[in-house]
Amino acid sequence: MKCVFAYICISCLLFSCRKQDHFYKEFLEGGEIIYTGKADSVLFHPGKNRALLSWRIKDPNITQMKVYWNSYLDSLTIDVNKTDGVDSIGVVIDDLEERFYSFDIYSINMEGSRSIKSTVEGQVYGDEYQQNCFHRAIENISYLEDQAIISWFNPEGNEIGSEIRYIDKDGVATTVFVPISETNTTLNNVVLGGSFDYRTWHRPYSLAIDTFYTDFKTEEIRLIERELDYSRFAAHRLENDPLDFGANRIPFLWNRDLESAASGSGGWYRTATNSGVPNQVTIDMGVTAKLTRFKFWQRGTVSEPTLLYANANPKKIEFWGTDNPGPNGNYANWNKLGEYEVVRPSGLSPGQPVTFEDIAAAQEGHEITISMDAPVVRFIRIRVMETFENQPHFFLSNIGVFGQVVSVE
Known part of the structure; x- marks a missing residue:
């Protein structure tokens, strides 16, 4: 049995050799083949x-x-x-x-x-890959004194950077390249309300010879308006500011209480009797901000309607701001941010019963829109120029201040 097995194995080996010889026959004819060196x-x-x-x-x-x-x-x-x-x-x-x-x-x-x-x-790669290339995501765009600051989300995929194009305030076409390592990008000399175009560059592989681009996408340069944090606000009385009336305090102006009626309860603020009009209150916002809007509500908006458009409620008001107030309270360093005249919708005179239309307008509040050209400020002044019945003092219920914070003090 062992002899038979050996015979079979030897036969297979001989056959195998003949098969291999046949396969390499064309290469062995004429002698040994020396291959050309390969790539x-x-x-x-x-x-x-x-x-x-x-x-x-x-x-x-x-x-x-x-x-x-x-x-x-x-x-x-x-x-x-x-x-x-x-x-x-x-x-x-x-x-x-x-x-x-x-x-x-x-x-x-x-x-x-x-x-x-x-x-x-x-x-x-080709069009299919191109169509799946996305823009690097922008977290937010803020504006400060002719600069747009772009905050980016972390890059994804095979991004290598983004290209930004915009026309600056002088009409000059400007291009900025943003590497993926950059998380914040500043565009200089921009126009507020203008825009920039950007596209993101992709490279699918480190050895790739071509770069793939998204289409250009347009983003507006604008302020991100938010209501400011009133927990940072504080009264900042200057030398020529009036005293408070009784237990009334300036912080009542931003406590969001429109209902309390009793003096000192928090529903309104009043300057001291005979302190005079025009007059003002000064507030430190605790932040430097680019302001966009200022709102105010009359005393009596909810619980004392007979005071609306009457008594010591402001008829004409100015809103001022600065980042560096002088201690004596003069207006040398201040910028007027806006002014407003309260008009009674019904057209009735002070003291006459208010209408539903009058009340609705008062509850909505009165608003000053602040120019985009206005500077950033930290301190604000609410200056009442005239009251409805020419009182020698003024009162207000609440205020609202809106804009974009630039820095926190």
């Missing part, structure tokens, strides 16, 4: 509907390189002027579909002998 250090560099293949060759006898792809249905021949050292070769193959490819590379010597193949594979 070494082969790299695939993807692009948009194209690819760059690069490699090195050392064999001094190489005269041509041959590249095959698409199951050898497509090919490219490169003539080589070989030097004595190691040469680098690169070839761009154009007009490729967006898909995965395998490339076989052969080197050929002057006798026509070729090397064993070197294979490199990779993905070629």
Whole structure:
């Protein structure tokens, strides 16, 4: 039994050798074959509907390189002027579909002998990849004194940066490139209410030869308006500011209480008797801000309607701001941010019963819109120029201050 098994094995080996001899017969005719040196250090560099293949060759006898792809249905021949050292070769193959490819590379010597193949594979990109490239997301855009500050979310995917284009205040076209490492970008000399265009650059692979771009997207340069944090507000009485009336205090102006009626209960603020009009109160906001709106509500808006459009409620009011008030209270360092005259919707005189229309307007509040050209301020002044019945003092219920905080003190 052992003899039979050995015979079978020997027969198989002999048969196998004959098969191999037959396979290599064409290469062994005429003596030993010495292969041409093959392409070494082969790299695939993807692009948009194209690819760059690069490699090195050392064999001094190489005269041509041959590249095959698409199951050898497509090919490219490169003539080589070989030097004595190691040469680098690169070839761009154009007009490729967006898909995965395998490339076989052969080197050929002057006798026509070729090397064993070197294979490199990779993905070629195109419109489908382009359509899935997104803009780097913007968290917010703030404005401060001719500058737009862009805060970015962290980049995703294969972003390499973003390109921003805008026309500055002088009409000059400006381009800024933002690397992915940057989290905040400042655009200088911008126009508030203007805009900028931006697109994001993508590179699918570190060796890619092409950069992919999103379409340009337009963003408006605007203030992000929010109601300010009144917990930071504090009275800032200057030398020429009036005293308070009784238990009334300036912080009552921002406590959001429109209902309490009794003096000192928090529903309204009043200056001291005979303190005079025009007169003002001064407030430290605790932040520096670009203000957009100021609102105020008359005393009596909810619980004392007979005082609306009457008594010591302001008829004409001014709103001022500064970042550096003088201690004596003069207006040298102050900027007028706006003014307002309260008009009674019904047209009735002070003391006459209020109408539903009168009450609705008072409950809505009276609003001053602040110019975009106004400077940033920290301190504000509410200056009453005239009351409805020419009282020698004034009162108010509540105020509202809106804008964008620039810095917190």
